[in-house]
Amino acid sequence: MDQDRSLPPVVERMWGREPASRRGPRPRLDLAMITAAAIELADADGIAGVSMAGVAARVGVAATALYRYIDSKEDLLTAMADAVAPLPPDPAGQPWRGYLAAWTRAQRDIMLEHPWVLTISPLVPPMGPRRLLWLDRLMAALDGTGLDDGERVNVASTLTGYALTDAAVAFAAGDPAYEKAGISGADDFGAALADVLDPEAYPHLSAAVRGGVFSGAVGWVDDEDFLFGLNLLLDGVEQLIARRGGVG
Amino acid sequence: MDQDRSLPPVVERMWGREPASRRGPRPRLDLAMITAAAIELADADGIAGVSMAGVAARVGVAATALYRYIDSKEDLLTAMADAVAPLPPDPAGQPWRGYLAAWTRAQRDIMLEHPWVLTISPLVPPMGPRRLLWLDRLMAALDGTGLDDGERVNVASTLTGYALTDAAVAFAAGDPAYEKAGISGADDFGAALADVLDPEAYPHLSAAVRGGVFSGAVGWVDDEDFLFGLNLLLDGVEQLIARRGGVG
DNA sequence: ACCTGAACACCGTTCAAGT
DNA sequence: ACCTGAACACCGTTCAAGT
Numbered sequence: 001m002d003q004d005r006s007l008p009p010v011v012e013r014m015w016g017r018e019p020a021s022r023r024g025p026r027p028r029l030d031l032a033m034i035t036a037a038a039i040e041l042a043d044a045d046g047i048a049g050v051s052m053a054g055v056a057a058r059v060g061v062a063a064t065a066l067y068r069y070i071d072s073k074e075d076l077l078t079a080m081a082d083a084v085a086p087l088p089p090d091p092a093g094q095p096w097r098g099y100l101a102a103w104t105r106a107q108r109d110i111m112l113e114h115p116w117v118l119t120i121s122p123l124v125p126p127m128g129p130r131r132l133l134w135l136d137r138l139m140a141a142l143d144g145t146g147l148d149d150g151e152r153v154n155v156a157s158t159l160t161g162y163a164l165t166d167a168a169v170a171f172a173a174g175d176p177a178y179e180k181a182g183i184s185g186a187d188d189f190g191a192a193l194a195d196v197l198d199p200e201a202y203p204h205l206s207a208a209v210r211g212g213v214f215s216g217a218v219g220w221v222d223d224e225d226f227l228f229g230l231n232l233l234l235d236g237v238e239q240l241i242a243r244r245g246g247v248g
Numbered sequence: 249m250d251q252d253r254s255l256p257p258v259v260e261r262m263w264g265r266e267p268a269s270r271r272g273p274r275p276r277l278d279l280a281m282i283t284a285a286a287i288e289l290a291d292a293d294g295i296a297g298v299s300m301a302g303v304a305a306r307v308g309v310a311a312t313a314l315y316r317y318i319d320s321k322e323d324l325l326t327a328m329a330d331a332v333a334p335l336p337p338d339p340a341g342q343p344w345r346g347y348l349a350a351w352t353r354a355q356r357d358i359m360l361e362h363p364w365v366l367t368i369s370p371l372v373p374p375m376g377p378r379r380l381l382w383l384d385r386l387m388a389a390l391d392g393t394g395l396d397d398g399e400r401v402n403v404a405s406t407l408t409g410y411a412l413t414d415a416a417v418a419f420a421a422g423d424p425a426y427e428k429a430g431i432s433g434a435d436d437f438g439a440a441l442a443d444v445l446d447p448e449a450y451p452h453l454s455a456a457v458r459g460g461v462f463s464g465a466v467g468w469v470d471d472e473d474f475l476f477g478l479n480l481l482l483d484g485v486e487q488l489i490a491r492r493g494g495v496g
Numbered sequence: 497a498c499c500t501g502a503a504c505a506c507c508g509t510t511c512a513a514g515t
Numbered sequence: 516a517c518c519t520g521a522a523c524a525c526c527g528t529t530c531a532a533g534t
């Protein structure tokens with residue numbers, strides 16, 4: 001039962017389970033060193049800056065030596081997505097709603113600081129020690145609300161998804177691809193769109209664009225927008241808690 | 249004002265604005281043909297199956313000829329993410345809540361059918377004709393609720409994000425990377441996790457895992473889970489509408 | 497047992513040359 | 516003006532050989 005349902009090798013290593021190597025020279029590296037180097041490269045040059053050769057050079061080793069520690073580059077990206085997360089905020093003594101808000105904001109901030117996470121995260125299930133610590137803390141914060149474990153997990157995944165979406169939208173507004181074309185903010189986004197939208201085919205949207213939906217001072221990136229959607233979710237959670245008879 | 253705030257070239261082409269070419273031989277291709285070929289490849293072999301050479305071969309042209317129509321592979325992916333969306337459901341005569349639910353589900357279904365969208369979508373702002381048609385229809389469905397344009401856009405982006413998250417989670421449960429390791433469903437996911445979780449460091453989560461959170465009959469992929477989070481959101485929207493004094 | 501260096505198959509993109 | 520073919524710089528990954 002222990003051997004049958006084993007985790008993927010990278011995940012095992014992310015949890016510190018290095019294979020017990022006995023004979024021969026001692027390893028010069030471990031997964032944490034490699035992951036840290038890769039994260040530094042990604043922070044500096046984006047995901048395109050992460051090549052096996054580049055990571056290897058940074059830890060002072062030949063490119064091919066990395067394959068002693070990971071099976072593939074994909075595995076490396078999986079480990080990066082977990083390791084980039086800092087420790088979650090401490091839920092001790094906090095009311096659930098305040099903690100969930102802080103938790104979600106902190107998770108979004110990770111992605112604003114490390115935009116490359118957006119390019120790997122969504123398809124990777126959170127099985128590493130860091131991401132699961134976040135999950136554990138959120139579950140703790142919901143003690144006393146009457147929500148069961150399954151509901152808590154669902155709340156966590158919904159909030160994680162929201163953080164991801166918000167970060168992606170915020171990032172898109174400043175996307176270099178659009179700056180290249182002379183569009184630098186929400187303001188120009190709307191103006192450019194107006195040129196192309198047929199009012200007959202897109203009646204509501206083109207009216208909204210002419211009305212200036214995308215021309216707000218800060219537009220998409222506005223903190224108000226983050227709170228808007230977040231409170232939508234938290235209101236929903238609050239209703240559920242009320243139904244379960246938990247305390248607010 | 250028309251020239252200054254121009255859209256990126258790909259986006260212009262997505263809107264059918266092919267450059268007016270006069271002299272010389274007529275083009276053999278257009279962006280739609282190229283995009284359709286790329287989508288077929290991605291559906292068949294995943295995003296890894298989409299190479300410039302492969303797409304070119306499928307439309308019967310040398311690899312380098314594609315650069316007459318797009319500036320880079322990234323542009324091609326942008327066009328694919330828009331073109332893969334079918335027409336949105338028709339909102340005519342539907343109550344807002346029912347339409348939003350159908351809209352969100354349909355959007356998630358796109359990603360379940362074309363999982364490769366998950367690997368490009370989150371960083372690409374929706375500026376193509378298809379994605380913006382979806383936005384227009386959702387805005388139409390909210391007529392009479394009292395929500396303003398900005399709020400409607402925020403609702404749309406939040407629901408889109410939710411659809412994306414749900415699809416990603418559902419997809420992760422069946423991720424080949426985990427099947428490779430002998431983990432085929434939610435059941436094994438939980439068992440594998442139990443081996444590695446330290447109950448002292450992860451008290452709530454390890455209790456939940458022992459309690460079988462991840463061992464439900466269908467687990468993550470359950471339709472119940474999709475509706476759970478969706479209703480959280482729609483309850484939030486409903487509260488907002490009530491505050492605005494709109495009709496349900 | 498760990499690491500290296502050479503090698504392989506493949507990739508996106510450029511550019512000059514053809515029509 | 517469109518398309519081709521050769522070429523370039525780079526990539527992830529393998530494998531035999533060294534210690």
